[in-house]
Amino acid sequence: MAEKRRRKPGETREKLMGAALSLVGSGRHFDSLGIREVTRQAGVVPTSFYRHFRSMDDLGLQLVDELGLVLRRMMREARAHVSQADKLIAESVDIFISHGRANQSFFLFMAQGLAGESRAVQDGIRSEIRFFATELANDLRRLKLLDHLSDGDLDMACDLVVRTVAFSLTDLLRVSANDDYQMDQIRKRTIRFLQLIFVGANHWQSGTG
Amino acid sequence: MAEKRRRKPGETREKLMGAALSLVGSGRHFDSLGIREVTRQAGVVPTSFYRHFRSMDDLGLQLVDELGLVLRRMMREARAHVSQADKLIAESVDIFISHGRANQSFFLFMAQGLAGESRAVQDGIRSEIRFFATELANDLRRLKLLDHLSDGDLDMACDLVVRTVAFSLTDLLRVSANDDYQMDQIRKRTIRFLQLIFVGANHWQSGTG
DNA sequence: CACATAAGTGAACAACTGTACACTAGAGTG
DNA sequence: CACTCTAGTGTACAGTTGTTCACTTATGTG
Numbered sequence: 001m002a003e004k005r006r007r008k009p010g011e012t013r014e015k016l017m018g019a020a021l022s023l024v025g026s027g028r029h030f031d032s033l034g035i036r037e038v039t040r041q042a043g044v045v046p047t048s049f050y051r052h053f054r055s056m057d058d059l060g061l062q063l064v065d066e067l068g069l070v071l072r073r074m075m076r077e078a079r080a081h082v083s084q085a086d087k088l089i090a091e092s093v094d095i096f097i098s099h100g101r102a103n104q105s106f107f108l109f110m111a112q113g114l115a116g117e118s119r120a121v122q123d124g125i126r127s128e129i130r131f132f133a134t135e136l137a138n139d140l141r142r143l144k145l146l147d148h149l150s151d152g153d154l155d156m157a158c159d160l161v162v163r164t165v166a167f168s169l170t171d172l173l174r175v176s177a178n179d180d181y182q183m184d185q186i187r188k189r190t191i192r193f194l195q196l197i198f199v200g201a202n203h204w205q206s207g208t209g
Numbered sequence: 210m211a212e213k214r215r216r217k218p219g220e221t222r223e224k225l226m227g228a229a230l231s232l233v234g235s236g237r238h239f240d241s242l243g244i245r246e247v248t249r250q251a252g253v254v255p256t257s258f259y260r261h262f263r264s265m266d267d268l269g270l271q272l273v274d275e276l277g278l279v280l281r282r283m284m285r286e287a288r289a290h291v292s293q294a295d296k297l298i299a300e301s302v303d304i305f306i307s308h309g310r311a312n313q314s315f316f317l318f319m320a321q322g323l324a325g326e327s328r329a330v331q332d333g334i335r336s337e338i339r340f341f342a343t344e345l346a347n348d349l350r351r352l353k354l355l356d357h358l359s360d361g362d363l364d365m366a367c368d369l370v371v372r373t374v375a376f377s378l379t380d381l382l383r384v385s386a387n388d389d390y391q392m393d394q395i396r397k398r399t400i401r402f403l404q405l406i407f408v409g410a411n412h413w414q415s416g417t418g
Numbered sequence: 419c420a421c422a423t424a425a426g427t428g429a430a431c432a433a434c435t436g437t438a439c440a441c442t443a444g445a446g447t448g
Numbered sequence: 449c450a451c452t453c454t455a456g457t458g459t460a461c462a463g464t465t466g467t468t469c470a471c472t473t474a475t476g477t478g
Contacts, residue, residue: 012455029240029326036435044456050437051455111324115317115379117238122383160402163376164369170324174331193369200409221425245465253426259467260425 013052015042017066020059024112025105030060031117057118063109064124070106071132074099079139088145089194093165097187100169101177111170133162146201157201164193222261224251226275229268233321234314239269240326266327272318273333279315280341283308288348297354298403302374306396309378310386320379342371355410366410373402 019042024030035056039046053059078095082088100107113125137158140146146154168190175182228251233239244265248255262268287304291297309316319337322330346367349355355363377399384391 027326027328029238029324031238031241032326034435035437045458046436047438047458048456108324115238115320115324117236117241119236156398156401157405159398160373160405163373167372167376189365189368192365196366196369196409196413197405198409199412200405200407203408203412204405243465244467254428255466256428256468257426 012042012044012048015044016049016052017059017063018042021063021105021109024109030056030109030112057120060113060116060118060121061124063106064113064121064128067106067110067125068128068131070099070103071128075132075135082143085143085145089198090191093187093191093194096165096169096190097172097183100172104173107169108173110166111173129162129166130159133158136162146198149201149204150206153201153204153206157197157204161194161197164197165190168193221251221253221257224253225258225261226268226272227251230272230314230318233318239265239318239321266329269322269325269327269330270333272315273322273330273337276315276319276334277337277340279308279312280337284341284344291352294352294354298407299400302396302399302403305374305378305399306381306392309381313382316378317382319375320382338371338375339368342367345371355407358410358413359415362410362413362415366406366413370403370406373406374399377402 016038020030020033020038023033023038023041033056035049036046038056038059039049053062074095077099078092081091081095083091110125110128113121116122134155137151137154140154140158146157149157168186171186172183175186225247229239229242229247232242232247232250242265244258245255247265247268248258262271283304286308287301290300290304292300319334322334325331343364346360346363349363349367355366358366377395380395381392384395
């Protein structure tokens with residue numbers, strides 16, 4: 001046996017990251033995973049792990065990088081689908097939801113990592129979220145929305161929007177994929193949250209506070 | 210040796226819960242703690258654990274109950290300190306921050322549990338947060354604030370407020386206690402978030418959306 | 419005072435863990 | 449072709465884990 005060696009470069013690496021992700025997706029917490037467990041799930045011998053990662057933290061950091069790609073894809077699609085300004089919120093939320101479901105494990109990993117053991121992973125995820133927020137601010141500027149806000153206030157508002165969506169995603173990931181009622185509840189509530197924030201932003205004047 | 214037995218009822222139980230909490234406080238994730246580790250930290254023999262808890266999940270659930278008490282204390286203090294409506298937000302945020310620091314480990318546990326392995330702990334924490342939100346709604350009704358909102362809309366707004374504060378708490382718990390600059394940044398940003406939400410709520414009309 | 423019970427103890431065990439080591443197959447390069 | 453890397457393999461080991469068991473001791477109740 002054991003006739004397969006060196007098939008594609010990085011194949012085992014991806015298997016390991018996928019294995020960790022799938023364990024997270026099946027309810028486990030990333031910080032409770034062990035090297036042996038991950039390699040077992042990946043169908044690989046434990047020692048192979050060290051060919052690609054120094055430690056579990058290291059693997060986590062590389063997952064954060066991939067998470068960044070997922071988020072960028074999501075942003076791109078949201079940008080491409082913005083038709084009219086009045087439907088912007090609902091359409092964007094729908095895109096978040098569909099990406100959230102399509103990449104369940106990634107977003108579970110994100111939610112876990114925010115309060116996880118590895119400070120580096122925490123920082124990575126937080127910086128991805130911040131990046132997302134500043135990109136959103138750029139887009140709104142480009143669309144001449146919330147034009148009366150100062151740069152700082154717009155940034156603040158976008159930060160709040162992104163946090164709210166992130167929190168809603170964690171709601172979403174808890175309900176089973178076929179529970180349409182709950183899914184729709186979360187969708188509606190998220191839309192209302194964002195509408196409330198945008199109403200606030202529309203009536204915001206820099207002097208406040 | 211070993212001359213101390215049965216000192217106070219529940220003494221060891223509290224030591225075990227305190228030990229788990231202190232490990233969380235020192236950077237560990239609750240889901241990565243083991244029974245032996247906790248008993249070691251508590252200065253107790255591993256078998257003692259089973260006298261009080263069936264499993265780690267069980268201990269986690271009992272921590273959620275204590276978390277509820279902490280939250281109720283915080284609410285009570287916030288209620289007692291509401292002087293004028295115009296300072297309500299800033300004063301409440303200050304109380305959240307001081308309680309957040311005083312009960313670091315509890316709030317870390319809360320943040321971890323939201324995305325943790327145990328579904329029961331997740332549910333417990335989420336229901337504590339929901340309870341907090343409905344209590345906030347009751348208070349606002351009593352103070353005749355946001356009086357024009359329907360019950361549903363008020364609930365929604367309070368939910369958003371509580372989520373925002375919860376997220377801010379996780380920011381807070383990351384910075385070291387003596388980093389006054391960062392602490393103040395978080396404080397100011399949280400106040401602005403809440404102000405933005407309240408401006409939105411003030412201008413909200415049920416028909417929106 | 420006797421005694422059942424709750425709450426502590428230590429020893430034991432099989433299962434699992436992370437990691438080190440020595441080995442080997444294939445790919446790319448000169 | 450000879451070579452050096454890279455990425456895979458199996459074996460080994462000491463340390464840790466959860467859990468069971470038989471035990472002791474203090475306490476409150478009858």
